[in-house]
Amino acid sequence: xxxxxxxxxxxxxxxxxxxxxxxxxxxxxxxxxxxxxxxxxxxxxxxxxxxxxxxxxxxxxxxxxxxxxxxxxxxxxxxxxxxxxxxxxxxxxxxxxxxxxxxxxxxxxxxxxxxxxxxxxxxxxxxxxxxxxxxxxxxxxxxxxxxxxxxxxxxxxxxxxxxxxxxxxxxxxxxxxxxxxxxxxxxxxxxxxxxxxxxxxxxxxxxxxxxxxxxxxxxxxxxxxxxxxxxxxxxxxxxxxxx
Amino acid sequence: xxxxxxxxxxxxxxxxxxxxxxxxxxxxxxxxxxxxxxxxxxxxxxxxxxxxxxxxxxxxxxxxxxxxxxxxxxxxxxxxxxxxxxxxxxxxxxxxxxxxxxxxxxxxxxxxxxxxxxxxxxxxxxxxxxxxxxxxxxxxxxxxxxxxxxxxxxxxxxxxxxxxxxxxxxxxxxxxxxxxxxxxxxxxxxxxxxxxxxxxxxxxxxxxxxxxxxxxxxxxxx
Numbered sequence: 001x002x003x004x005x006x007x008x009x010x011x012x013x014x015x016x017x018x019x020x021x022x023x024x025x026x027x028x029x030x031x032x033x034x035x036x037x038x039x040x041x042x043x044x045x046x047x048x049x050x051x052x053x054x055x056x057x058x059x060x061x062x063x064x065x066x067x068x069x070x071x072x073x074x075x076x077x078x079x080x081x082x083x084x085x086x087x088x089x090x091x092x093x094x095x096x097x098x099x100x101x102x103x104x105x106x107x108x109x110x111x112x113x114x115x116x117x118x119x120x121x122x123x124x125x126x127x128x129x130x131x132x133x134x135x136x137x138x139x140x141x142x143x144x145x146x147x148x149x150x151x152x153x154x155x156x157x158x159x160x161x162x163x164x165x166x167x168x169x170x171x172x173x174x175x176x177x178x179x180x181x182x183x184x185x186x187x188x189x190x191x192x193x194x195x196x197x198x199x200x201x202x203x204x205x206x207x208x209x210x211x212x213x214x215x216x217x218x219x220x221x222x223x224x225x226x227x228x229x230x231x232x233x234x235x236x237x238x239x240x241x242x243x
Numbered sequence: 244x245x246x247x248x249x250x251x252x253x254x255x256x257x258x259x260x261x262x263x264x265x266x267x268x269x270x271x272x273x274x275x276x277x278x279x280x281x282x283x284x285x286x287x288x289x290x291x292x293x294x295x296x297x298x299x300x301x302x303x304x305x306x307x308x309x310x311x312x313x314x315x316x317x318x319x320x321x322x323x324x325x326x327x328x329x330x331x332x333x334x335x336x337x338x339x340x341x342x343x344x345x346x347x348x349x350x351x352x353x354x355x356x357x358x359x360x361x362x363x364x365x366x367x368x369x370x371x372x373x374x375x376x377x378x379x380x381x382x383x384x385x386x387x388x389x390x391x392x393x394x395x396x397x398x399x400x401x402x403x404x405x406x407x408x409x410x411x412x413x414x415x416x417x418x419x420x421x422x423x424x425x426x427x428x429x430x431x432x433x434x435x436x437x438x439x440x441x442x443x444x445x446x447x448x449x450x451x452x453x454x455x456x457x458x459x460x461x462x463x464x465x
Contacts, residue, residue, distance in 0.1 A: 080458070132415055135412040139408045139409050139412060142405070143405065143408075146400045148400065149398075152398060155462065155464065156395045156398070156462065159391070159395065159458045159461055159462055160409065162458060163388065163413060163454055167413050167415075167416070170416045170450070171415055173416070174416035174419045174443065177419075177423075177443065178419050178423065
């Protein structure tokens with residue numbers, strides 16, 4: 001209560017709202033994943049059954065990661081087509097979030113795989129695809145960092161944003177063919193339109209996916225604002241120098 | 244037809260420039276030999292089943308040597324200001340792309356024409372003519388997207404360092420197909436037995452040639 005009421009009567013802000021919803025949903029999601037969702041009774045008791053609970057965040061992160069890179073593809077195509085900076089900002093912001101979430105996938109996966117499979121890692125299609133995906137988009141960020149001219153940086157990044165995304169299904173297909181003789185060890189939860197898990201587990205999974213998607217959009221809004229602020233500062237500096 | 248003539252002119256330009264110095268071919272060749280030697284000691288290839296390791300050794304060698312060639316491909320153009328000249332030419336940008344790409348495939352093929360016999364002798368594997376088809380298709384996939392990235396990498400701060408970081412993750416599928424096919428051929432299977440893999444490799448080549456052709460304009464645009 002500072003008298004002016006400015007703080008109270010602030011206009012509705014998408015970033016704030018999304019952040020708030022995301023924060024609540026992620027906390028509830030944590031509860032859903034750890035408490036609400038029952039233990040997988042078909043798994044042996046002990047660490048295997050316990051670590052199965054990472055599944056909810058693992059799948060949700062993977063979904064957000066792929067979705068983020070898809071958004072980058074859209075931003076990249078639109079940038080090359082229209083040449084507007086905002087599409088470049090969208091592509092860049094989405095890549096950074098996607099890299100973070102796929103990194104999470106690559107960490108949570110082995111955490112579960114080690115007790116279940118006895119190994120941290122195997123060259124299985126989904127794992128390999130996720131790893132190569134991560135490398136492509138880390139290269140995307142490096143390419144941006146290494147290109148001086150902003151306009152050229154945006155063009156190069158857009159080209160990689162397109163080429164990289166096209167590569168993903170091919171990598172997946174290639175690795176699947178490569179290991180066609182051995183059966184894949186990665187669990188398949190969605191099969192032929194149905195889900196291979198119990199109703200409570202499904203609720204928890206869908207809730208976590210929703211929570212992470214909201215989180216994605218919250219991060220995206222803030223990251224895009226940050227980039228626009230940077231642009232503003234750059235412009236201010238230039239006008240200052242020009243005087 | 245005019246287009247093909249323009250493409251071939253650009254290839255010819257690269258060939259003449261290379262024949263003057265022979266810098267790229269000789270360095271690629273010596274480098275490829277060194278990689279083969281290093282593999283010999285690193286893997287100790289005097290194991291019972293050399294053929295099991297041979298396809299991987301061969302393609303890693305090609306990929307490394309090809310990387311050298313791709314790096315030089317646009318650095319020369321850039322440093323001598325030749326790229327600006329090319330862009331000012333009254334030819335379609337895609338002619339520049341296909342010219343440079345075919346030049347890169349050609350250089351890789353020349354080096355491989357010498358490396359493969361050495362490889363056959365050193366590692367005591369059988370040579371079969373089907374290999375030529377697979378190697379050329381693999382080169383096409385590698386140089387197809389490699390030429391695009393090379394034009395990008397040359398305009399970045401790190402240049403030589405940037406290209407492998409960009410290119411290797413993307414060409415992983417092509418490497419998988421090529422290694423599989425090479426392995427099948429060295430095992431003595433006829434090409435038709437592995438037609439599925441061949442189709443994948445050709446598919447990769449076509450997809451990335453088209454995508455590179457479509458995006459090359461944006462890379463060289465000034």
